[in-house]
Amino acid sequence: MQRFSSPKQPTYQTSRRRKAKRRSQVRTAGPARVRRRSPAPILTIAAVILLLVICWVFGRGCGGDKEAREAEKLREYTKAANKLIDRSAAVASKFQTIKGEIEKMSRDDISKELNLMIQESGLIEKDLGKITVPEKAKSLNPLLDIALELRSAGLAKYRAALIDALDRKDSNAAAQQMSDGLMDLVVSDEVMQRYRAILEQKLKAAKVAFEKVADSIFIQKQDEAMLASVREYVSGLLGEETGSAIHGVAVTSLSTTPASVDRTPSGISILPYSTNFTVKVTVENQGNQEEEDIAVVVALTPEEEPPKQETHKIKRLEAGESTTLVFEKLKPVVGLEKENVVSVKAGPVPKEKKVDNNEKRFRFVMKPQE
Secondary structure, eight states: OOOGOOOOOOOOOOOHHHHHHHHHHHHHOHHHHHHHOOOHHHHHHHHHHHHHHHHHHHHHHHHHHHHHHHHHHHHHHHHHHHHHHHHHHHHHHHHHHHHHHHSSSHHHHHHHHHHHHHHHHHHHHHHHHHSSSOOGTTTTTTHHHHHHHHHHHHHHHHHHHHHHTTTOOOOHHHHHHHHOOOOOHHHHHHHHHHHHHHHHHHHHOOOTTOOOOOOOOOOGGGGGGSSHHHHHHHHHHHHSTTTOOOOOEEEEEHHHESOOOOTTTOOOOEEEEOSSOOEEEEEEEEEEEHHHHHHHEEEEEEETTTTEEEEEEEEETTOEEEEEEEEEOOOOOOOOEEEEEEEEEOOTTTTTTOOOSEEEEEEEEEEEOO
């Protein structure tokens, strides 16, 4: 009977329990849901896009900022260069004025004014080296340097040639040197215009259109620098009447015996005491024509006494010839507090136009007898 008793029933798991187990397993796989909830990648991409938009719109912190800085440097450079160009333009204006009024000026005044122009041009050239040159102008700045250097050199040549011409030296050599100097100025004008054109292009490319480049021209008509024009100018300056006739005499030296041994604090020469006082005068015919009957007058004006004069005449003086005259009848006053003035005048001869070199003066005191 026991064999047929109810056997022990096997146990089975229900499907509900199996499903619950699976759900339990699914819950443990949680990281995937965490990744889906995180918005970090989207925010990062949005921030990068926003930064790029800001850079593009405002040009801050990106390539546009560098371009803006370079454009500002170019603008500051242009302002500094304009100041130098304006100074050079002022020298050019003065040069044209002097050049047109030389016949009304004395030799010494001409020399002084041209020297001042040369000095100013040298200072302008030197001041260019103090300017900060930006990257955009480094290839351009040498053009301005060359233009300013040519102006200094041209003015120096012009002055030396003009003084030689006024001193009646070799007029042909003076004309050639003057032409060379004027040609330097012509070339400087051309280089300056090239510099201006390129700099204005760079300003336009950098969108700095409101900044303009100053202008400066020395020679308005380039034909004035040609040798033939210069020779004609020099001939007219020296008083040429017809084809090649030039008339003119000059006092080239004035000395006394006894000679000066010292000077007063104010620069007046001091002569030792002497009962014999003479004045020596050298006169030169600086024209190319023979001159006759040239009057040479020496005047002595002692302090508190009336002037005294002595006159000699040079009968004949060939072109380029010099002669020395001695005046022995003039007596100065004695005493370190009493000034004497000797003045001499030669000519002028007929048809002579340039007469500023016909006179000389000498101031002195004579020591009393010991």
